[in-house]
Amino acid sequence: EAGVAQSPRYKIIEKRQSVAFWCNPISGHATLYWYQQILGQGPKLLIQFQNNGVVDDSQLPKDRFSAERLKGVDSTLKIQPAKLEDSAVYLCASSPKTGRNQPQHFGDGTRLSIL
């Protein structure tokens, strides 16, 4: 079974620029998550999708972050404009369905550096 695919692996941009990350979940997984992991901290959920609908985006800074999951499969996370504090690893995860103890399967993440 192929795992969660993310690209790019690394990205370096200057502040105020825009950036986009892509995630392709495990085939058949209905739930998709985007996490932000700042260096030295645990991951923090940014947004959760169930199919192509948003379940939880309460911790997403909506003034600069946006995410979509068209057709309920792959997803993109965008930051516009980027700030220095956005430097982090962005992890995508998927699970078969939401709720209960469905384990989340993670991708390798995208490391974003803001200059």
Next chain:
Amino acid sequence: AQTVTQSQPEMSVQEAETVTLSCTYDTSENNYYLFWYKQPPSRQMILVIRQEAYKQQNATENRFSVNFQKAAKSFSLKISDSQLGDTAMYFCAFKIETSGSRLTFGEGTQLTVNP
């Protein structure tokens, strides 16, 4: 709101010995799930073990076992016969039993296994 605390930022152990990582959490919920994830330098989060709060029996997975103390809100991870490949960041995580609920992570413990 749920919180997860890992009080040991770093730990080290000799190869083949046993080590225990601590985790405490705070919640007013009665039904929830607890997880330990491992994150090697490759950045991919890997599920190590999980525990349902309604189960009194502690979960075990090969060399990994937990000591779940519900009243004390404690969930420690024991790694027996430590191997060099166990070197990684370990995160404790919590999820309440509600459809769509988020996974809340602790700050992590960096474990180093020394030869």
